[in-house]
Amino acid sequence: MTWLEIDETPSTQDEAVRLLLDPADETDVVFARHQTGGKGRFGRTWYSVRGESLAMSLILRGAADHPRPWLFGMHAAVVTAKLVGCRVRWPNDLTWEGRKLGGILTELRPDATGRVVPVVGIGINVGPSSLPSEVRETATTLADAGRAVDPRGLGRDLAAMILQGSWPETWSDLAAGWGEVDDTPGKAYTTVAGERMTAVRVGDDGRLEGLIDGRPAAVMAAESLFGADAGHTASPK
Secondary structure, three states, X not given: OOEEEEEEEOOHHHHHHHHHOOOOXXXXXXXXXXXXXXXXXXXXXXXXXXXXXXXXXXXXXXXXXXXXXXXXXXXXXXXXXXXXXXXXXXXXXXXXXXXXXXXXXXXXXXXXXXXXXXXXXXXXXXXXXXXXXXXXXXXXOOOOOOOOOOHHHHHHHHHHHHHHOOOOOOHHHOHHHHHXXXXXXXXXXXXXXXXXXXXXXXXXXXXXXXXXXXXXXXXXXXXXXXXXXXXXXXXXX
């Protein structure tokens, strides 16, 4: 595992994407002690406090051109949830007692040879400082959950488990592990079309299955993560 540690950066994702374009670079992990412009899905910002947040990105070169790249972010969410003792909410939120503890952002980016590589960003609120008032009701920290951890140590443990462990090839490789920590059923999602969808379960290939006005509906994880079909993309409400 090749680890690059940065004191401060706007985004570990952007740093990782830059390194991907260097054919001589072999970095697997970009870790920042402070991230000033972190991002979530759909361009959302990610709140971060120096020394109290885990911010890192994993460059999964071994998964280049994989037919189901969304599985790697979901896999990272499951590994993280089991390590820190939290739960996961489709497609890749980390939760504690219903509030958001962290999240995973998967982006597909070309390397120097044109192969498409998943870059998986992991952000976790470590604490112990209080979160700002605008997110306090919906977000939490590991300190609030009774876990005192060092972001760097946690990052190294997570990176090793994800990079050196077995990677899922299909949803069946991930389904049982996801089910053990799933916090999705009953959650309300809003589609880009403005429809309210109530989650029922996470089904085959990691798709979200739910109900819209009592009618069965489904959203593929790929659509939510990568915007493959904006008309069906769903986000938690």
